[in-house]
Amino acid sequence: MMAGPPLTPVEMRRYARHFSLPEIGETGQRRLKAARVLLVGAGGLGSPAALYLAAGGVGVIGIVDDDRVDESNLQRQILYGTQAIGRPKGEAAEERLRDLNPHVRIERFDARLTSGNALGILREFDVIVDGSDNFPTRYLVNDACVLLGKPDVYGAIFRFEGQVSVFAHREAPCYRCLFRDPPPPELIPSCEQAGVLGVVPGIIGSLQALEVMKLATGAGQPLVGRLLLFDGLLARFRELPIRRDPACPVCGDHPTIRELIDYDAFCGTPAPLADEVEITVASLRQLLAESRAVQLVDVREPWEWSICRLDGANLIPLRELPQRFGELEASRPVVAYCHTGQRSLIARQFLMAQGYGSVRSLRGGVDSWSREIDPDMPRY
Numbered sequence: 001m002m003a004g005p006p007l008t009p010v011e012m013r014r015y016a017r018h019f020s021l022p023e024i025g026e027t028g029q030r031r032l033k034a035a036r037v038l039l040v041g042a043g044g045l046g047s048p049a050a051l052y053l054a055a056g057g058v059g060v061i062g063i064v065d066d067d068r069v070d071e072s073n074l075q076r077q078i079l080y081g082t083q084a085i086g087r088p089k090g091e092a093a094e095e096r097l098r099d100l101n102p103h104v105r106i107e108r109f110d111a112r113l114t115s116g117n118a119l120g121i122l123r124e125f126d127v128i129v130d131g132s133d134n135f136p137t138r139y140l141v142n143d144a145c146v147l148l149g150k151p152d153v154y155g156a157i158f159r160f161e162g163q164v165s166v167f168a169h170r171e172a173p174c175y176r177c178l179f180r181d182p183p184p185p186e187l188i189p190s191c192e193q194a195g196v197l198g199v200v201p202g203i204i205g206s207l208q209a210l211e212v213m214k215l216a217t218g219a220g221q222p223l224v225g226r227l228l229l230f231d232g233l234l235a236r237f238r239e240l241p242i243r244r245d246p247a248c249p250v251c252g253d254h255p256t257i258r259e260l261i262d263y264d265a266f267c268g269t270p271a272p273l274a275d276e277v278e279i280t281v282a283s284l285r286q287l288l289a290e291s292r293a294v295q296l297v298d299v300r301e302p303w304e305w306s307i308c309r310l311d312g313a314n315l316i317p318l319r320e321l322p323q324r325f326g327e328l329e330a331s332r333p334v335v336a337y338c339h340t341g342q343r344s345l346i347a348r349q350f351l352m353a354q355g356y357g358s359v360r361s362l363r364g365g366v367d368s369w370s371r372e373i374d375p376d377m378p379r380y
């Protein structure tokens with residue numbers, strides 16, 4: 001491992017608490033200064049990771065994110081303050097990190113990571129932190145790390161739970177060794193449906209930062225071949241051993257994936273659906289104006305209903321539908337809607353299986369309704 005560039009007296013003072021640690025010391029600090037770490041996503045996981053990596057003196061921090069700060073991000077994305085609402089995340093993150101530690105260089109990629117740009121971006125960094133919140137990006141980061149031989153410091157969260165591991169590091173297994181195929185898209189709950197307690201990504205993202213610092217300095221035992229599971233409600237950590245799968249399509253003995261693929265297609269991001277499955281907001285407005293026969297059912301949660309709703313709708317949250325679908329008449333057409341049109345598709349599938357003749361899902365949900373039909377309807 002390289003020694004890294006010398007530290008200035010100012011840096012020596014700033015990182016003094018690291019020098020008393022024999023596993024880090026001046027050598028470790030110089031290695032941190034030499035390190036180039038890429039954060040894929042500057043959200044719930046990327047926020048604490050970025051803050052600790054910058055504070056700890058990682059020389060270059062790259063940030064890939066094309067999103068803007070939304071008010072509903074602030075409950076967990078601690079890189080951003082109220083003043084940052086509406087601003088590009090990369091820009092706001094850079095400003096915050098510069099203030100935290102001016103000795104660190106930030107390299108921004110205000111773009112979505114794609115199969116087209118991933119290898120070019122990742123190639124320039126030593127360690128990759130996966131802070132993404134979706135399966136296509138997760139598989140993309142994993143495959144790119146395997147192809148380039150870079151460690152993928154993985155983290156994921158769900159409600160009160162999280163998991164961390166270091167994939168693709170030397171002989172380490174990769175994400176595909178553990179999860180060969182993505183879950184079907186209809187089984188993936190949207191974030192507003194699943195929810196997350198803000199401190200949970202704080203814990204998982206901090207563990208990712210710790211793994212990065214260990215990899216960069218050589219201290220300790222990285223989470224290689226181990227999946228660390230955290231249950232926040234029980235305050236319990238567990239560990240699963242994971243092995244490299246010789247039949248893994250990307251890191252196995254006879255890999256079939258030798259270049260990046262179309263990850264949206266691989267993860268089954270749904271193509272536009274037929275007219276008998278979905279209805280557009282414009283068609284629904286026309287339908288409601290012409291006829292009173294249509295039954296509108298809102299399958300969101302009560303807290304979402306209290307923010308906004310369509311006139312004449314009945315609230316039956318998706319989870320209550322199996323007990324309450326009898327409230328809807330099977331002989332009249334039904335239009336189901338939710339926030340963005342995912343849950344209402346599941347509701348449609350369920351109702352059709354119960355023998356309902358005409359059930360359509362509102363494409364884009366109330367979000368599209370407020371964008372295209374009624375700008376006074378609050379968005380969330």
Ligand SMILES: [Zn+2]
Nearest residue numbers: 174177248251
């Ligand atoms: Zn693998």
